Every structure is written in C-alpha cells, then in structure tokens.
Amino acid sequence: MRVGVTLPTFRDDAAALDSARRAEALGLDGVFVFDHLWPMGRRDRPALSAFPVLGAVAAVTTRICFGPLVARIGLVPDDVLVAELASLETMAPGRLIAGMGTGDRLSAPENEAYGVPPGPADERRLALAGCARRVLGLGVPVWVGGGSVATTELAVDLGPGAAVNLWEGQSSAVAALTARCEVTWGGPVAGDVPEIAEQLAEVAGAGATWAVCGWPESLEAVAEVAAMMRGAPAGGAPGAER
16 A cells, blocks of 8 residues: 655645655655645635645655645636646656545535535536546546545546545445445544554555545654555655556
C-alpha cells in the first residue's frame, strides 16, 4: 500500500509547498489537496484554491504523485475541470491522480456562497462520469470520492484506472469493495509511530492500495511508517510509476 498526505491549505500562506517538498524528501508517495472554498463548516477560516496549489506542487517537486482530493463537480464547468486536470498532467506527466467527486449537502453552502448552487445529485453523477472517462482517456488514474451507493457504483462501472476513495471509511467497507474495484482510503491518523502503523496496517490488510493521511502532527512519523510498510529505510525515494 502506498502512503500519502493531504497538504495544509486551510491557511493564508504557502506552507503547503514546503510541506510537499518535505514529503517528497521523506519518501512519501503522494500529496493531495482538498477542493474546498473554506474548511468544512468554517467559513471564517482561509483556504487556498486547489488548482493553483497543485500547479505549484508540480513545479517544486520531481517525483511524488499529487492531485485534488477531490475536485468537486459543478464548481467550474466540466470542460474547464477536464482542462485543468489535463494541464497538470502536461506539467508533470505520470504523477497526477485525479480525485473527483460530486459534493454533498455539507459542501453545498460553499457552492451557494459563490453563486454556483449544486444541481441534482443524479445530474452531478452523470457529469462526474463524463469527466472521469475523459480524464481516464488521457491515461490519468481517477479516484471517485465514495459516499452514496450510486456514486460507488459509478466508480465500479468506470473500470480499470478508476478507484473508489473512502474518506474515513471503515476497514470492513474497504474490504467489501476490493473484489469489485480498486479502493483507496483517506482520513486522519493520530499518535506515535506504532499507533499510526497499527491504523495503516488495518487499512492495508483490508486491501486498500493507497492511504492518504490527513495532514499529520508529524510528517516524519507517517514517513517512517510508510517506509516500514514497504521494507525500505525512512527517507527513501520510491518511484512515481502508476
């Protein structure tokens, strides 16, 4: 199982870029950025825009995979979203992972505040399927943000190159899906190295191919666990092959 982290973008400085460099130097496999206009439920707090950050990450790193987790359908027109992802792939070939999702009632206030209210769920899923197929056609892997049964089925139907991403999913939910499609996991981890190792070992044992840890208290601890899981010294540099 490969291991990545989300970057600290709910702030008003460029710490995310130094964090991406550190994650790469420590041998982690990927860095990911939330596509939110503010932290969930916290309109009073800042949030850096996902795609400018990802473009900068592409420029300041050389190996590590990166992508949105997840780019939300409907914030921009479908053609614009596909073009943004295609541009990132052009800038850093072979490193982009296109996380994509439909959004939900918790993220809807962000859309409405910016004058782009979300459409009906079935329309968003149809748009997601179309965008995902176009991005897969570029040779870029797609992670579909899991949630509803219908969205999960969409990810299964997309076939090779697509995965379901379960944010804070139980290991039993991961295991239940792995026979049908690739499954990646995301969520917070806490504690010291043994505690993080226990959390990630459970996810790996359930069959997840990736674990994306919410920005941790200690990046070094997550990197040490990742190195242990692949049997390599901490600070190694695994390849970025898909």
